[in-house]
Amino acid sequence: MSELSVPTSTAAQKRQVAPEPQEGTGGGLTISPSDIGERLWRIFTSMRTALILMLILAVLALIGTLVVQAPGGITADSQAYQAWLDSITPKYGGWTGPMDMLGLFSIFSSIWFKGITVLLTTSILACSVNRFKGLWKTAVHPRTKMTPVFYDRAPHSETIDASVATDAALADVTKTFRSHHYRTVVERDGEEIAVYADRFRWAPFGTLMAHISLVMILVGALVGGTWGFNNGDFAVPVGSTVEVGNGTGLAVKATAFNDSYYESGAPSDYAADLVLYKDGQQVAAQTVRVNQPLGYGDINFYQSFFGAATDISVRDASGAALFSQGVPLLYTAQNGTERVGQFLLPEQGLTVIVVSPASGEISEVIRAGQVQVEVYKTGDAAQPIATQVISQGQPVEMAGLTFTFDRERQFTGLIVAKDPGVPFVFGGAILLIVGLFLVFFFPSRRIWTRIVPGPAGSEVRVGATSRHDATFGPDFQKIVGEMKSSLVGTRGI
Amino acid sequence: MLKMSEYSYIAGMLSVALSIAFYVIAYASVRVASRRTAVAGGAATMDGGTTMQVVAGPSIFASYGTLVAWLAFIFLVASMTFRAIVTGHGPFSNMYEFSIAFATGVIGVYLFFERKYHQQILGLIVLPIALLMLLYAWTIPATADPLVPALQNNLLLSVHVAVAIVAYGTFAVSFAAAVLYLLQAYGVPRLPKAELLDEIGYRAVVIGFPFMTLVIVLGAVWANVAWGRYWGWDPKETASLVTWLIYGAYLHARVVRGWRGNRAAWLLVIGFGATLFTYFGNLFFGGLHSYSGLG
Ligand code: HEM
Numbered sequence: 041m042s043e044l045s046v047p048t049s050t051a052a053q054k055r056q057v058a059p060e061p062q063e064g065t066g067g068g069l070t071i072s073p074s075d076i077g078e079r080l081w082r083i084f085t086s087m088r089t090a091l092i093l094m095l096i097l098a099v100l101a102l103i104g105t106l107v108v109q110a111p112g113g114i115t116a117d118s119q120a121y122q123a124w125l126d127s128i129t130p131k132y133g134g135w136t137g138p139m140d141m142l143g144l145f146s147i148f149s150s151i152w153f154k155g156i157t158v159l160l161t162t163s164i165l166a167c168s169v170n171r172f173k174g175l176w177k178t179a180v181h182p183r184t185k186m187t188p189v190f191y192d193r194a195p196h197s198e199t200i201d202a203s204v205a206t207d208a209a210l211a212d213v214t215k216t217f218r219s220h221h222y223r224t225v226v227e228r229d230g231e232e233i234a235v236y237a238d239r240f241r242w243a244p245f246g247t248l249m250a251h252i253s254l255v256m257i258l259v260g261a262l263v264g265g266t267w268g269f270n271n272g273d274f275a276v277p278v279g280s281t282v283e284v285g286n287g288t289g290l291a292v293k294a295t296a297f298n299d300s301y302y303e304s305g306a307p308s309d310y311a312a313d314l315v316l317y318k319d320g321q322q323v324a325a326q327t328v329r330v331n332q333p334l335g336y337g338d339i340n341f342y343q344s345f346f347g348a349a350t351d352i353s354v355r356d357a358s359g360a361a362l363f364s365q366g367v368p369l370l371y372t373a374q375n376g377t378e379r380v381g382q383f384l385l386p387e388q389g390l391t392v393i394v395v396s397p398a399s400g401e402i403s404e405v406i407r408a409g410q411v412q413v414e415v416y417k418t419g420d421a422a423q424p425i426a427t428q429v430i431s432q433g434q435p436v437e438m439a440g441l442t443f444t445f446d447r448e449r450q451f452t453g454l455i456v457a458k459d460p461g462v463p464f465v466f467g468g469a470i471l472l473i474v475g476l477f478l479v480f481f482f483p484s485r486r487i488w489t490r491i492v493p494g495p496a497g498s499e500v501r502v503g504a505t506s507r508h509d510a511t512f513g514p515d516f517q518k519i520v521g522e523m524k525s526s527l528v529g530t531r532g533i
Numbered sequence: 534m535l536k537m538s539e540y541s542y543i544a545g546m547l548s549v550a551l552s553i554a555f556y557v558i559a560y561a562s563v564r565v566a567s568r569r570t571a572v573a574g575g576a577a578t579m580d581g582g583t584t585m586q587v588v589a590g591p592s593i594f595a596s597y598g599t600l601v602a603w604l605a606f607i608f609l610v611a612s613m614t615f616r617a618i619v620t621g622h623g624p625f626s627n628m629y630e631f632s633i634a635f636a637t638g639v640i641g642v643y644l645f646f647e648r649k650y651h652q653q654i655l656g657l658i659v660l661p662i663a664l665l666m667l668l669y670a671w672t673i674p675a676t677a678d679p680l681v682p683a684l685q686n687n688l689l690l691s692v693h694v695a696v697a698i699v700a701y702g703t704f705a706v707s708f709a710a711a712v713l714y715l716l717q718a719y720g721v722p723r724l725p726k727a728e729l730l731d732e733i734g735y736r737a738v739v740i741g742f743p744f745m746t747l748v749i750v751l752g753a754v755w756a757n758v759a760w761g762r763y764w765g766w767d768p769k770e771t772a773s774l775v776t777w778l779i780y781g782a783y784l785h786a787r788v789v790r791g792w793r794g795n796r797a798a799w800l801l802v803i804g805f806g807a808t809l810f811t812y813f814g815n816l817f818f819g820g821l822h823s824y825s826g827l828g
Contacts, residue, residue: 091785098778105768457761469750476743
């Protein structure tokens, strides 16, 4: 917002008088290389650019709601990603390939989305820098005196033939402004008195605050993405202890899990009793529910889902225990009729898959009290070395090892999250909202008055530009009306 | 109590319908009257931008319409209050509750603008939107289901929804203003002045945009409390971001040469489309919000 200047056309008069320094005019046709920097600056500080970038971002986000998005993390595993692409091919047909190439299935991490966000951020910063000086000047060193031409052309303008002398008129004018909570600055120049009045002069900084806070939120997102993690399928079978990893040195033990239901069958509560260990030492214990996470430092554990787990133990030929833990059946297979879990035997280089019928499903092969165990060479998922259905409590020999299905358990599914960006994001969000309310609900106002000796005593001219604040007009009329009645009214009635 | 809530809802729905009927009569009779006064040479009294209330005689129907709209608003607020007493939470556990809340918000915001600008013709667009919402609620079982665990964070959600209905209501009003603005090109008679419509559209967004921002932020706070992440690109979140961006673009469009006027009005129309998309989104896509059953 530059300092006020005089309108030059009636079209401009209609809406706003101040020219738009933010707007790239795209005027000249000749470009010299030294102009390029300035041109870029013009483009990035142009509100038209901002507008178009926002609309492009909206379109990209809209695509993100309409096109199926690949599950997080799957793109890292090309095999799994290909399988996922195959699964959606029936829906998108021949478009699947091109759409994938354009990144439409992971739009929010696509070059398009990131690129536009970076451009928009640059633009926001450029605009903020661009505007700061003007805002500061307007608030602190406003132009207090206007030329008569200003009053001729200002969209809000009124001339009052006052019946009192200039000093008395000044007193009246100031009083009226004061009663409307305006601040006044008086400047004398010979016979002429200029009165500048403003209200909420700091409020325009709300716009600046709102824009900067957007950058702050994006910085927070970047910080979180770089130094945080969010593990959404951290399953802990009841009775087992599972390492959190991510360099935290933490491990979680679930000692109990309860799910309760309303009579209708809808869930009413999920509660898991968790014990947290750091380097083997217990550091926290809490019942975790939905909306009641367990926090330790900046790491939080959220109750998210639950399901069945199987306790499996594995011994080698000498009888030494290699593995004895709950295996959460995290995945479903065969159209949801089977639940599948998996664990590794790293020293043997084996991957073991445990299959059980989904609850309510009856299987011909795997009967109640049984699970199917499949042993694979790690990294070779094509053919199992051994497959067998085993019954609870009966040790079975497979691939040179002894497998026992000890019992069924529940597991609690947790989200483990660490996000050092959160303070930035919510700090920014608060600033954003405060900024917006400031701009919109405390509109800053500026009115200029010029008092000179006149035929009846003095001539008082009042003028104001209006940005696009629609409520200003009536307020202006009210203030001027009051001035009129005190400046001329004395003899009128 | 649930019965009372339901009766109030029905009374509210009927009142909205009646209010629309009054407005239609008012609009039609103004047209007739204007022709008559024009014949009588009295057209000059109705300066260029005649609106229903400008004409003294027939606009009595317009005042009836507004009065009945107030009645509808009161009935609907009563209905929501009764229901909240029974369920112990705000109107966010299913689409029935939320649709009534949406309609109430739309009517409330309309009445706020009606008091300020006296443009009942806006009601001819806004109130049918509310009526459709209420009819939509009619198709949904009104049972008061207990809350699933993720929704048991009561205060946060109640505020989230209360703020959302204000935002949606303002967007409905700005939509109506924009539609009337655009209709100007088609020679529809008795429209308010273009500048006035532009102003109303802007005023509505000025209230709506901070509220919409608050909706998204409160949603992010809730997601952070429940799932450990404030943003997950779930389609509902994303749709609300799309809506927010469109209105953000609109706020800039109003001061960019070449975008004022018609294009800005189109942004308001598209913005309201995005609002409805956000609201009905669950019918198209799944996502975490689907287990709230909520819009
Ligand atoms: C997501 C991005 C953005 C959002 C949500 C946003 C939001 C807003 C809002 C709410 C206003 C207040 C509108 C008003 O006073 O009528 C505003 C004004 C403004 N914005 Fe942005 N903005 C964004 C990006 C930008 C960018 C990139 C630029 C720079 C090109 C920019 C430049 C401005 C300027 C100069 C104003 C002041 C307009 C005036 O004084 O009337 N904005 N913006």
